[in-house]
Amino acid sequence: MGVLFSSVNQSFPPKSKFSVNDIPDLNSQVIIVTGGYSGIGKETVKALLEHNAKVYIAGRSEEKAKEAIKELQSQTGKQALFLHVDLADLPSIKRAAEEFNQKESQLHVLFNNGGVMIPPVEQLTAQKYDLQFGTNVLGHFYLTNLLLPLLLATTSPGKPARVINTSSLASTLCHSINYNTVKESPARIKLGTSRLYAQSKWGNVVFSNELSRRYSDQGIVSVSLNPGNLKTDLQRHIPGFVRSLMNWTLHPVPYGALTQLWAGTTEEGATLGGKYLIPWARVGKMEPAAQDPAAGKELWEWAEEQIRLVA
Incomplete structure (x- = not known):
């Protein structure tokens, strides 16, 4: 019953008390948004x-990024920058972090926004991880890990650096990670793409909580969130008839940026470390098992081991 209420509460949220007009002046702030050339990432960048923030759009398609940068410049009069990174390829992530560290001496906010949703189950990352877990969880873990020194160097008293981790309502449908399914295996195929997606989104929450546990005392604010049920290109792999049924629960894309912008830019957002946020710009209740420090430690150590294999 509690899960049902939570689902309805998040799928049909009350009118937001926060709007983009409440964002303070971000002059001198340097920000990365993964997947920032489409969907809620693009709305966030806008x-x-x-x-007045200096914004890097991080993604694998330079062509799509250039199109978005041109469109956003016409809308805002400001120009975003492109950072090439393929979150499904660990060496690409390392190159992107090295490039960013060469260009910038500060990083105020990292929006781990990009991701994939229920692609064909056969699809894998360059290193043969499940595409969803490898991109949504391991890819963002590695990027965050490589940028942590810069995030830590950017913190100052009363002004933490922030890592905003975009999860999903699907995270409430999962309670653990089956590590036999995160790489190519019969168990992964058997689990199926929808449950693999939920597992990756649960992983986003677990990672965010563990990051908060490990670094909150050093000035890092890490939060996870459900951006809402939205009409975006993320649903491109969902069969058309299913999308038609879903449409009545979906909201316009700009709404999806509200919760992560609230967390990433406002004074109140700086107090939300370790929280799970729900539409629109509210603190919610996360899936209980995702708060277990043992789950966070296991995921963190597993991810570190994967990184060592390609270092």
Whole structure:
């Protein structure tokens, strides 16, 4: 019953008390948004530019990024920058972090926003991880890990650096990670793409909580969130008839940026470390098992081991 209420509460949220007009001036702030050339990532970049941040759109398609940068410049008068990174390829992530570290001496906010949703189950990352877990969880873990020194160097008293981890309502449908399914295996195929997606989104929450446990005392604010049920290209792999049934529960894309912008830009957002946020710009209740420190430690150590294999 509690899961049902939570689902309805998040799927049909009350009117937001926060709007992009509440974002403070972000002049001198340097921000990365993964997947920032489409969907809620693009809306997030737009709002950040409108409030004078220096924004890097991180993604694998330079062509799509250039199109988005041109469109956003016409809308805001400000120009975002492109950072090439393929979250499904660990060496690409390392190159992107090295490039960013060469260009910038500060990083105020990292929006781990990009991701994939229920692609064909056969699809894998370059290193043969499940595409969803490898991209949504391991890819963002590695990027965050490589940028942590810069995030830590950016913190100052009363002004933490922030890592905003975009999860999903699907995270409430999972209670653990089956590590036999995160790489190519019969168990992964058997689990199926929808449950693999939920597992990856649960992993986002677990990672965010563990990051908060390990680094909150050093000035890092890490939060996870459900951006809402939205009409975005993320649903491109969902069969058309299913999408038609879903449409009545979906909201316009700009709404999806509200919760992560609230967490990533406002004074109140700086107090939300370790929280799970729900639409629109509210603190919610996360799936209980995702708060277990043992689950966080296991995921963190597993991810570190994967990184060592390609270092």
